[in-house]
Amino acid sequence: MDSGTPGYEDDGYAEAYWRRRALALGAVLLVVGGVAWSCMGEDAPVQKAAGTGTASAAPSASPSPGPSASESPTDAFVIPTVTFTATVTATVAAPRRPGDRCAKNTVVATITPDKPQFRPGERPTFRVTVVNTGELDCTFDVGAERFVARITTGPYKIWSSAHCPAGGGSSIQLLRRGVPYTTTLEWNRRRSSASACASRLDKVSPGDYTVRATAPGVKTPKQTFTLLAPN
Known part of the structure; x- marks a missing residue:
């Protein structure tokens, strides 16, 4: 080398x-x-352009029209308003005055035989007493058709003052507060019937009988008496 x-x-x-x-x-x-x-620098714009072209070429979906954000469900469906008006009418009772008809449950009455026993042929008589227990004087009908006396024996109805009353069936009386009104009732010892006023019905037999009177809002206690038989 x-x-x-x-x-x-x-x-x-x-x-x-x-x-x-x-x-x-x-x-x-x-x-x-x-x-x-x-x-790489040359391919990037091409890819970006291609991507942009693809996006623009795709058909866009048109959203269906719907209620806007400002619309509420109440605007879409309106509920009708129903108004009820109630009218209340108050009835005020007029104040009671002296001489008005007696109020219910302010009258107390009794009917009592004058004797516990009546001889043969003797007509039984009864004392009727009516008392006003209210605060004011008032009127009360003690007539035979309104203040009805009834005589019975056992389960049988014998006589009623409302059947063919003599002198009319009404008798209105002014009842003073706390002052008893009294009257007398007589029985002819015969049966009575509303359909047989013109005829004389049969006389009753001797025995025990009960008397009682009633009126609107009034009912007397029962009282017993006896019709004696002949000797």
Whole structure:
């Protein structure tokens, strides 16, 4: 080997050799990197444009019209309003005055046989007493058709003052507060009937009888008497 040509054994030559190789390799890498970057820069706009074209070409879906945000369900469906008006009429009773008809449950009455026993042929008589227990004087009908006396024996109806009353069936009396009104009632010992006023019905038999009187809002206690048989 020529002594003028450096060999591998020369350290200076080897160092320079590797330095040149490294520089050459670096230059190649720079070129390759530049080419790659250039390709990427050119493809990006194309992809962006293609993406934009695809988006614009796709048909857009038109949303169906619906209620706007400002509309409420009440605007879409209106509920009718129903109004009820109640009219209350209060009836005020007129104040009671003296002489008005006696109020219910303010009259107390009794009917009592004058004797507990009556002889054969003797007509039984009864004392009627009516008392006004109200706060004011009032009127009360003690007539035979309104204040009705009835005589019974056992379950049988014998006589009623409302059947064919003599002198009319009404007799209105002014009852003073707390002052008893009294009258007398007589029985002819015969049966009575509303349909047989013109005829004389049969006389009753001796025995025990009960008398009682009633009127609107008034009912007397029952009283018993006896019709004696002939000796």
